Amino acid sequence: MFDPASLKYDANGLIPAIAQDHLTGEVLMMAWMNNESIQKTLETSRVTYWSRSRSSFWIKGETSGHIQKLIEMRVDCDRDCLLLLVDQAGPACHTNRRSCFYTALREGDEVIIMEPQNPSI
Amino acid sequence: MFDPASLKYDANGLIPAIAQDHLTGEVLMMAWMNNESIQKTLETSRVTYWSRSRSSFWIKGETSGHIQKLIEMRVDCDRDCLLLLVDQAGPACHTNRRSCFYTALREGDEVIIMEPQNPSI
Numbered sequence: 443m444f445d446p447a448s449l450k451y452d453a454n455g456l457i458p459a460i461a462q463d464h465l466t467g468e469v470l471m472m473a474w475m476n477n478e479s480i481q482k483t484l485e486t487s488r489v490t491y492w493s494r495s496r497s498s499f500w501i502k503g504e505t506s507g508h509i510q511k512l513i514e515m516r517v518d519c520d521r522d523c524l525l526l527l528v529d530q531a532g533p534a535c536h537t538n539r540r541s542c543f544y545t546a547l548r549e550g551d552e553v554i555i556m557e558p559q560n561p562s563i
Numbered sequence: 564m565f566d567p568a569s570l571k572y573d574a575n576g577l578i579p580a581i582a583q584d585h586l587t588g589e590v591l592m593m594a595w596m597n598n599e600s601i602q603k604t605l606e607t608s609r610v611t612y613w614s615r616s617r618s619s620f621w622i623k624g625e626t627s628g629h630i631q632k633l634i635e636m637r638v639d640c641d642r643d644c645l646l647l648l649v650d651q652a653g654p655a656c657h658t659n660r661r662s663c664f665y666t667a668l669r670e671g672d673e674v675i676i677m678e679p680q681n682p683s684i
Contacts, residue, residue: 444673458579460590467588469581472644484668517673518663519656523593525664535640542639543646547605552565552638 446480450522456492457524461534464513464527470534471542473500475524480515487512489526508532533559567601571643577613578645582655585634585648591655592663594621596645601636608633610649629653654680 451457456474463470473491475483479499482490489510493500503509509531516525535542538558546555572578577595584591594612596604600620603611610631614621624630632650639646656663659679667676 443671444668458593460581460593462590467590469583469590469646472579472581472639515668516664516676517666517668518593519658519660519665520663523663525590537640539640542641542644543637544640545638547565547636547638550564555637 444484446477446484448521449477449480449517449524450520451476452522454494456494457522459489459491459524459526461489461510461526461528461530463530465529468541469543470510470528470530470540473502480524483512483526484515489528503531506532506536508534510534565605567598567605569642570598570601570638570645571641572597573643575615577615578643580610580612580645580647582610582631582647582649582651584651586650589662590664591631591649591651591661594623601645604633604647605636610647624652627653627657629655631655 449457455476458472459475460472461470474494476492479490479492489502489512491500511529513529514527533540539556544556545552570578576597579593580596581593582591595615597613600611600613610623610633612621630652634650635648637646654661660677665677666673
């Protein structure tokens, strides 16, 4: 049986978690979890981060409706990073873009490569 | 012109960087960069992390030959995480697996889902 205590957390008790679309492979966002948010995520299949700015649990999509359903959780070799394969409803980013990684460096300049989705989608 | 100083670093001057295979979308690893390693990466197109354990630059593959060629660097909405699209030679993981994320939680247990590659590959 997997125990979240087997993971390596930073000095604040946090571990980075990368959310990836389980079908397309698109990397959607990176946020932080602690032992308890990992347990909540595994129990509910609703991805639950720890908000560092609000110091509280952050059930992804609880207010926006853009929930992340956990399909599979993976652990890296150092046990200090998680990869979450998710089913993402709508945009993952608070800017209404599908992914938080929406700027890219091209020929030395940072350019926007993704537009916000239509709110009705 | 992009300036790495426009990014948000943590208290140690570091920012997490996710390496993703630019062709398959596979997430290969997550490691850390600082301002100078980002500049080196952009100048050389050889992905260069900052090793927290050794407190030194870590040119990925310098000893193993498993280099990461940078195809594109992306920045997230909070400017506190990077996504690196890379051309990965051989395995990304020090265990000789293609990806560092080689265990998964399935039915409550953590199982190995990826075997080491043949060293000759």
